[in-house]
Amino acid sequence: MSKILVFGGTGYLGQYVVKASILAGHQTYVYVRPTKSGDIRKLQLLEKFQAMGVTIFQGELDEHQKLVKVLRQVDTVIVTLGVPQYMEQLKIIEAMKEAGNIKRFVPSEFGNEVDRGSPLPPFEAIAEKKRKIRRAAENSGIPYTFVSSNSMGAYFVNFFLHPYDEKNNKVTVYGTGEAKFAFSFEKDVAEYTVEVATDPRTKNGLVICRLPKNVISQLDLISRWEKKTRRTMEKIYISEEEVIKLSQSPSEQDAVAYGILHSIFVKGEQTNFELKENDLDVVKLYPEYKYTTVDEVLDIFMVDPPKPFIASFA
Template sequence: MAEKSKILVLGGTGYIGKFIVQASAKAGHPTFALIRESTVSHPEKSKLIESFKTSGVTLLYGDLADHESLVKAIKQVDVVISTLGGAQIHDQVKLIAAIKEAGNIKRFLPSEFGIDIDRQQNVTAPPRDKVVILGDGNVKGIYVTEEDIGTYTIKAVVDPRTLNKTLYFRPPANIVTFNELVSLWENKIKSTLEKIYIPEDQLLKLIQESPFPTNLILALGHSTLVKGDCTNFEIDSSFGVEVTELYPEDKYTSVNNYLNAFV
């Protein structure tokens, strides 16, 4: 049996981060989560932290602004995964400095998971009356569950084939246009939704006039659902790998099966 890696996750109590932590612990890796001491008493985070403890996750206290705490935490592990939100992306230079000083890290995954979408609206189910569609709805996007992101990330971080590569999530069954997504949902609920289309020029105006983080969320929507930046290029195998091709034996959650949970 291959030796397990000791994995440290930063941003582990954030939206994507918690799935990375859970996947690491589930895979049997000694898992560490770096958190601020104030987070333990946070009303919305305390239950999550307790679930980490139940799963065998070791909590380490530290902060990006505290270099010594970073180095101390990093010296206890083999792998560092950053899932920091958009507001802290540039602060990762402090993390890199600590990794260099510690000198023992085999793998580092910087945060490329986008913004921490805890900031977004708390939508718990697809709409049943009307839907807002950015652009014309005919641009293909990619849809991946958070659990699958966690599972594939942990597989990849200990896989020599992914060393110094960009990891792409492109499950074939989940590359669909937004109109196709809406149609699939309408078929499941046996109803037709009112469709409100926001043309690109109107969307760009909204981006300019909206405050943060709404403007950033809209900009991401423009990038992915109007410009098609997730699908308008081929993956260059010299620097990128796609997870479902690396792990064809693993079943990911399809859009179709995901929507079944809400019917």
């Protein structure tokens, strides 16, 4: 069993990773920023972590010596920090180099395969940050694994189908809605990530989650939801030209969002390339793992009355 340290463990994906690590029997640690006394949600979450046996280290990412000391107590590092903190991972890499004992580093990615594809500028800027972290990991001498998990299932069901807003019968379709994307449920991404982080076969490799039953189009997703809910949704199409225009919005958040939507749902950049010989296909690595299908994820949302989808520790 490994000693797994998670950075970003209190976040959306991080909570799943922490739980997956504990369930897999690893000694599990999180490095979190000092908690403000009024932050009840985070304090409660940390209490739950502790009750499950997670060791908590509090500190900032620029406390180099503290980081080195913490890293010397573990052997595996998984980072699930959000996009604004991507470049902060250089600080973690520097500390891992000094600590000298880390057997595997999994940086925060969990999206498209960034060394392929040519997204629009706002999304390209994020991809470029991920590439910089990849190159820093490769040059660090620390064994690494990159995880391209493609589209988080529950995240995009919420986004497209707004299942908690039954009065809203409209669904926006980007482009023709026919491009295929790769759908992966958050819990599965977390469990695969913990597996690959401790698997000798994935050392210095790129793992891609393109789960065969979960390669679907936006129109497929809508039609499955319509069947389950016995509702017909009104489709509002936004043409590719319009999506490109929206990606030039002065709001950075909107520009990035439309850049992402264009890459995944208009151009199909999660599925429009063949896996190369060196790519590690998560399904081939773990053929016995029963991943959650799109229909099973939609079933999670078919509760009456609908409840917001929440991270696994909440």
